Amino acid sequence: MEIDRELDLKGEVCPFTFVKSKLMIEQMKTGEVLRVILDYRPSVDNVPKSFQMEGQEVLAVNQIEDNLWEVLVRKVR
Amino acid sequence: MSFDFTEEQIKRYSRHIILPEVGGVGQKKLLNAKVLVIGAGGLGSPSLYYLAAAGVGTIGIVDFDVVDFSNLQRQILHNTSRVGVPKVESAKMTIEALNPDVKVIAYNEKIQKNNVLDIIKDYDIVLDGSDNFPTRFLINDACYFLGKPLVSAAILRFEGQLTVFDYRDKKNSPCYRCLFPEPPPPGMVPSCQEAGLLGVVGGIMGTLQANEALKLILEIGEPLVGKLLVFDALYTEFRTVRLRKDKKCNLCGEEQKIKELIEYEQACEIHF
Numbered sequence: 001m002e003i004d005r006e007l008d009l010k011g012e013v014c015p016f017t018f019v020k021s022k023l024m025i026e027q028m029k030t031g032e033v034l035r036v037i038l039d040y041r042p043s044v045d046n047v048p049k050s051f052q053m054e055g056q057e058v059l060a061v062n063q064i065e066d067n068l069w070e071v072l073v074r075k076v077r
Numbered sequence: 078m079s080f081d082f083t084e085e086q087i088k089r090y091s092r093h094i095i096l097p098e099v100g101g102v103g104q105k106k107l108l109n110a111k112v113l114v115i116g117a118g119g120l121g122s123p124s125l126y127y128l129a130a131a132g133v134g135t136i137g138i139v140d141f142d143v144v145d146f147s148n149l150q151r152q153i154l155h156n157t158s159r160v161g162v163p164k165v166e167s168a169k170m171t172i173e174a175l176n177p178d179v180k181v182i183a184y185n186e187k188i189q190k191n192n193v194l195d196i197i198k199d200y201d202i203v204l205d206g207s208d209n210f211p212t213r214f215l216i217n218d219a220c221y222f223l224g225k226p227l228v229s230a231a232i233l234r235f236e237g238q239l240t241v242f243d244y245r246d247k248k249n250s251p252c253y254r255c256l257f258p259e260p261p262p263p264g265m266v267p268s269c270q271e272a273g274l275l276g277v278v279g280g281i282m283g284t285l286q287a288n289e290a291l292k293l294i295l296e297i298g299e300p301l302v303g304k305l306l307v308f309d310a311l312y313t314e315f316r317t318v319r320l321r322k323d324k325k326c327n328l329c330g331e332e333q334k335i336k337e338l339i340e341y342e343q344a345c346e347i348h349f
Contacts, residue, residue, distance in 0.1 A: 019091045023080055023101045054097050 001059070001072070004032035010039045010068075017043035018050045021073070025056065028075050033059065036071040044069045080105060086178065090132055098297045104132060108178065110294045113137040113200040115188060115216055117168040119279030120206030120230050120286060122154040127287040129172040129179045133294070136172065137200060139184040140164040151276030188212050190340040193219040202290050205229045206283060210260035211341040217253035218338050220244050221328055226300075228289045229253060230282045235275050235310040237282035240320060241289050241301045247329060250302050255323040255330075260341045278310050 007024050009017050021036050028034060038044055048058040051073050059072040080101045082090075093099045093107075110133050114121045117140040128136055142164050144155045152164075159167040165183035172181050184196055188207070193215050197203055203225050205216050213229075220227040220242070227242045243250040285306070292298045305318045327334040 015091055015095055016087065019087060019094050022094060023082065023087070026101045027079060050095075 002033060003035045003072070004028060006035045006037070008037045009043070010037060012038075012043070013040045014043050014046050018047050021047055021051070021071075022054070025051075025073065025075050030075050030077065032075050034073045034075070036073070037064075038069045038071065039067050041067075044071070047071050048073070086132075089176070089178075093131070099295060103295045103297075106294055106296075107132045107291070108134040110202070111135040111137070111200045112202045112204065112290055112294075113139070113197060114204045114206060115139045115212070116206035116208060117152070117154060117164040118142075118148065118206060118208060119151045119232060119274065119276065120283040121168070121204070122152045123280045123283035124204055124206060124287040124290070125168055125172060126154060126175065127284060128290060129176045129181075131287070131291055132176065132178055133290075134178065135180045135182065135200075137182045137184060137196070138165045138168050139186065139188060139196060140168070141185060141187040151274065151279045153280070188215055190215065190338045193338065194223065197223055197225060200225065202293055203227050204286050204290060206286070209343055210257075210266070211343050213253065214260060214341055215338060217242070218328060218335065221247070221252055222338075226293055227253070228286050228293075230286045232274055232278045232282050234273055235278060237278050237308040237310070239282055239285050239289070239301060239306040239308075240304060241293070243300060243302045246302075249322070250329075251320045251322040252326060252329040254328040254335070255326045256305070256320060258323075258327060275310055278308070281308060281310070 005024060005028055017038055025034050048061055048071055051058055055077050057074040057076050059074055062070050064070050090104045093104050094101055112128055112133050114125050117138050144159045144162050144164055144167050146160055148155060154168045154171045163185050165185045169181045169183050172179055197219050203220050207213055221244050224244045230239045242252055289301055293300055303320050305320050307316045324330050
C-alpha cells in the first residue's frame with residue numbers, strides 16, 4: 001500500500017495524538033493515506049475511533065513492536 | 078494547504094480542532110477573523126473574553142469610559158486595581174494576558190456620526206454591547222450601510238435580548254429599526270434609579286453574543302437572524318419571538334427614507 005504522509009507521534013498522549021493526526025489529514029488530498037505511529041496505548045483505540053466518527057476510512061491498526069503501533073487512514077472527506 | 082500552528086496553538090485550540098465542525102480549517106478562520114465589540118462593559122466583558130479565548134485574531138474594542146467601582150459587579154474584564162483606567166486599556170490588558178494570538182485594537186472614543194463608519198469598515202462582524210439608544214441607532218445604521226453582520230444584545234434588570242441582523246443579506250434580514258423605528262421618547266427610558274441589573278444577565282447574554290459571532294465566522298449552525306431571543310433570569314426562561322422585516326421600515330423597507338447617519342440626543346448622560 002502506498003503511504004502518502006507519515007506522522008511519528010511517539011511520546012504524545014490523548015487527545016493530542018488525534019488532534020495532530022487530524023490536522024495532518026485536513027492538509028492532505030482526498031484518497032491519500034496517512035500512517036500514524038503511536039506508543040500510547042489508549043490512543044491506539046481512540047485515534048481510529050475518532051477518525052471513523054469523522055467519516056475517514058481506517059485501513060488498518062497494527063502492532064509493529066512492543067509498545068508501538070501504526071494506524072493507517074485514508075482521507076475520504 | 079498548510080496550517081502552520083505552533084505547538085502552543087495546537088494545545089490551546091485542541092478542543093476546537095477535535096470538533097468536526099471546526100477542525101484546523103475552522104481555527105484558521107477564527108485566527109483570520111476581525112470582530113469589533115462596541116462597549117467593554119457588562120456585555121462586552123464576556124463576549125470579548127470568549128472571542129479572545131477562541132482565538133479570534135483581530136479584536137477591536139470601542140469604549141470612552143474609565144473603569145469605575147460600580148462596574149465591577151458584572152464587568153469581568155476589569156478589576157479593582159484598574160479603577161480609573163480607560164476600559165479599552167483594561168480590556169486589552171486582560172485579553173493579551175489570556176491569549177497572545179489576539180491583536181487588540183483599542184478605540185478610546187465615543188461612537189459618533191463622524192467616526193462610526195471609519196471604525197466599523199475594516200471588521201467582518203460587529204457586536205453591539207452599548208448602553209444607550211443614540212449609539213445603538215448609529216451602530217445599526219452604519220452596519221446597514223456597510224453591509225456588516227450585527228450581533229445585537231441588550232440587558233436590563235433581570236432580562237436580556239439577543240438577535241442578529243445580517244446586513245450582507247439586506248433583502249431578507251430585518252433591521253434594528255424594524256424592531257425599534259426611532260429611539261424612545263425620554264420618559265419611556267428607565268430612569269437611572271430604575272436601571273438596575275443582575276450582573277450575571279450580562280454574562281449570559283454577552284456569552285450568547287460571542288456564540289453567534291463564532292457561528293458566523295465558522296459558517297456553522299443557523300444564525301439568530303429574524304428571531305429575537307428573550308431571556309428571563311428570574312424564571313430561567315428563554316423565549317424566541319419571530320422578527321419580521323417591516324416593509325414600511327424607514328431604513329430597510331421598500332421606500333428607504335434614511336439615507337445617512339443620524340445622531341440622536343442622549344436623554345440621560347449617566348453611563349453604565
